[in-house]
Amino acid sequence: MLLLVEQSLNGVQFGLLLFLIAAGLTLVFGIMDLVNLAHGSFYMLGAFFAATFAALTGSFLLGALLGLLATLVVGMALDLIAIRKLYGRDHLDHVLGTFGLILFFNEAVRLIWGAGGMNLPLPHWLNASVTILPGIQYPAYRIAVIVVALLVALFLYLLVMRTRVGMLIRAGASNREMVGALGINIKLLYTFVFGLGAALAGLGGLMQAPILTAQIGMGENILILAFVVIIIGGIGSIRGAFIASMLVGLLDTVGRAFLPDFFKLILSSAAASTAGPAVSSMLIYLLMATVLVVRPEGLFPAASK
Amino acid sequence: MKRMLTARNVFVAGLLILLVLVPLYAIVTDNLFPLTLYTRIVILALAATSLNLILGYGGMVSFGHAAYIGIGGYAVGILAHEGIYSGFLQWPLALFVSAVTALAIGSLSLRTRGVYFIMITLAFAQMLYYVAVSLDRYGADDGMTIYQRSEFDGIINLSNKISFYYLCFGLLLATIYLTWRIVNSRFGMVIQGSRSNDRRMRAIGFPTYRYRLVVFMIAGTICGLSGALLANQTDFISPAVMYWTRSGDLIVMVVLGGMGTPFGPVIGAVALLLLEEWLSGVTEYWQIILGPMLLLVVLFARGGIEGLLAGASRG
Numbered sequence: 001m002l003l004l005v006e007q008s009l010n011g012v013q014f015g016l017l018l019f020l021i022a023a024g025l026t027l028v029f030g031i032m033d034l035v036n037l038a039h040g041s042f043y044m045l046g047a048f049f050a051a052t053f054a055a056l057t058g059s060f061l062l063g064a065l066l067g068l069l070a071t072l073v074v075g076m077a078l079d080l081i082a083i084r085k086l087y088g089r090d091h092l093d094h095v096l097g098t099f100g101l102i103l104f105f106n107e108a109v110r111l112i113w114g115a116g117g118m119n120l121p122l123p124h125w126l127n128a129s130v131t132i133l134p135g136i137q138y139p140a141y142r143i144a145v146i147v148v149a150l151l152v153a154l155f156l157y158l159l160v161m162r163t164r165v166g167m168l169i170r171a172g173a174s175n176r177e178m179v180g181a182l183g184i185n186i187k188l189l190y191t192f193v194f195g196l197g198a199a200l201a202g203l204g205g206l207m208q209a210p211i212l213t214a215q216i217g218m219g220e221n222i223l224i225l226a227f228v229v230i231i232i233g234g235i236g237s238i239r240g241a242f243i244a245s246m247l248v249g250l251l252d253t254v255g256r257a258f259l260p261d262f263f264k265l266i267l268s269s270a271a272a273s274t275a276g277p278a279v280s281s282m283l284i285y286l287l288m289a290t291v292l293v294v295r296p297e298g299l300f301p302a303a304s305k
Numbered sequence: 306m307k308r309m310l311t312a313r314n315v316f317v318a319g320l321l322i323l324l325v326l327v328p329l330y331a332i333v334t335d336n337l338f339p340l341t342l343y344t345r346i347v348i349l350a351l352a353a354t355s356l357n358l359i360l361g362y363g364g365m366v367s368f369g370h371a372a373y374i375g376i377g378g379y380a381v382g383i384l385a386h387e388g389i390y391s392g393f394l395q396w397p398l399a400l401f402v403s404a405v406t407a408l409a410i411g412s413l414s415l416r417t418r419g420v421y422f423i424m425i426t427l428a429f430a431q432m433l434y435y436v437a438v439s440l441d442r443y444g445a446d447d448g449m450t451i452y453q454r455s456e457f458d459g460i461i462n463l464s465n466k467i468s469f470y471y472l473c474f475g476l477l478l479a480t481i482y483l484t485w486r487i488v489n490s491r492f493g494m495v496i497q498g499s500r501s502n503d504r505r506m507r508a509i510g511f512p513t514y515r516y517r518l519v520v521f522m523i524a525g526t527i528c529g530l531s532g533a534l535l536a537n538q539t540d541f542i543s544p545a546v547m548y549w550t551r552s553g554d555l556i557v558m559v560v561l562g563g564m565g566t567p568f569g570p571v572i573g574a575v576a577l578l579l580l581e582e583w584l585s586g587v588t589e590y591w592q593i594i595l596g597p598m599l600l601l602v603v604l605f606a607r608g609g610i611e612g613l614l615a616g617a618s619r620g
Contacts, residue, residue: 035420085604091420092366093603096560099553100599107593224431224549227424235420278439285432289413292425296416 015249448543
């Protein structure tokens with residue numbers, strides 16, 4: 001019971017983290033029709049920037065804030081320099097161009113920060129455990145991550161559904177040319193959205209950095225999970241991304257925690273120790289395959305396309 | 306009548322002659338390194354050629370093609386680990402498992418289009434990567450050494466570097482010929498038609514899903530063969546060969562060389578791997594140069610090297 005609660009919370013936290021990555025990815029795809037493989041690079045950059053600024057300023061919060069800003073700036077700059085030229089090209093061009101960018105960012109990080117990775121130490125007030133239910137302790141930092149991610153999700157919802165910028169984003173998603181024809185500076189909007197997506201990924205990365213360390217290539221594994229999330233949720237749909245990331249986060253975490261024990265009940269221990277990790281790492285892909293069979297467009301297909 | 310002596314044809318012929326002469330160069334200079342490098346190039350060119358069949362001619366951007374290299378390699382490696390060295394068992398198994406996997410992945414992912422297809426093939430390939438990582442008995446993360454190459458008694462000795470090179474090269478030429486025959490057949494016309502306008506093809510009565518699935522399987526099977534070759538060349542197999550960046554490398558080879566052309570992938574494989582070799586000699590941080598170069602190729606040289614050459618022969 002205790003383990004189940006703890007693992008479920010871990011699953012929720014992982015799911016919310018995935019949501020931060022997937023939301024940016026799906027926004028950028030929904031509006032600019034751009035497949036951005038380099039999205040995971042922002043996740044990595046966020047972690048490295050935050051670790052650097054935290055070490056410089058001596059403050060975790062200030063470091064996180066500066067790291068977030070720096071990722072936003074890099075995202076917008078990248079849009080101005082390179083990504084802008086990829087809009088309107090076909091998806092294969094996006095894949096190749098942004099694949100090149102991944103190589104660039106990974107190597108740039110290795111050049112600047114070295115191959116070893118970086119730690120982002122937690123301040124004392126976050127490095128504690130709180131009692132969430134009688135008898136169940138849970139790390140304060142993980143609760144903080146859950147709260148921040150939920151606030152960001154709420155912020156995104158309000159931004160997209162309740163503001164003028166959000167209206168333009170939704171309009172841009174359904175008909176780009178028309179929005180441009182109505183006198184909206186569509187290029188500026190694109191740069192803003194791309195920067196926003198980058199900042200979301202950066203936030204995910206810097207929040208993960210204290211749990212794991214900041215490492216080269218950390219963005220790539222999470223990127224593929226984010227792909228799985230938006231395939232399940234329906235590309236371009238933020239609501240779909242939210243629900244799918246919770247599903248994937250919970251299934252992955254809980255599956256890894258309990259499936260090996262479950263296999264031990266029904267299989268010999270040798271077979272179970274082989275099958276357990278293999279099957280639990282396949283779970284989310286099986287979920288994806290199932291969703292594809294039932295609804296090829298994902299659970300919440302964006303209405304316009 | 307088509308002119309034979311275009312810049313492009315001369316270039317391709319020159320490249321092929323060069324590839325034939327590599328072992329000779331290695332013998333004369335008594336330096337086996339180029340032979341090792343070029344064997345790898347030829348094997349990856351074979352994989353890229355199989356990807357070209359679906360990517361270039363079929364318009365299916367599979368971002369998980371390296372998975373079949375891994376499957377072919379693991380088929381050889383696992384059998385060797387269990388003490389079965391006969392290539393007559395290893396290689397057919399490599400092909401068979403690749404074909405079945407491609408059938409399974411293809412039947413799901415071909416239900417979708419465009420960006421979904423890219424992401425789904427990527428996700429499935431990554432799933433197989435994690436399966437390989439979890440194979441504790443077969444080296445897990447670290448992979449395993451293959452102590453004995455596949456045995457083809459009385460036919461060919463794969464431990465002889467020169468005959469192994471020519472085997473790979475021969476298989477590459479055979480695959481290019483096969484590709485050429487496929488794309489110019491009625492079957493291949495349906496595939497190409499489906500690339501240009503799938504809805505129209507279906508409207509005039511072709512069940513394109515089935516056609517695309519078959520060609521997806523063929524491509525996966527051939528790529529599995531390249532995996533069996535690669536495992537034999539390196540005497541080693543690890544999950545790293547099927548990591549998703551390897552699939553990216555294969556796409557780069559196809560596009561860099563010129564997709565939808567018979568020799569494009571070969572040109573691309575030679576160009577990319579030689580470029581890597583050269584850049585990594587120049588600086589330790591060579592990917593910082595290669596990355597932006599890829600972006601520039603995408604932005605300014607859309608037809609790849611083939612396209613540039615074809616442009617030169619027209620002008």
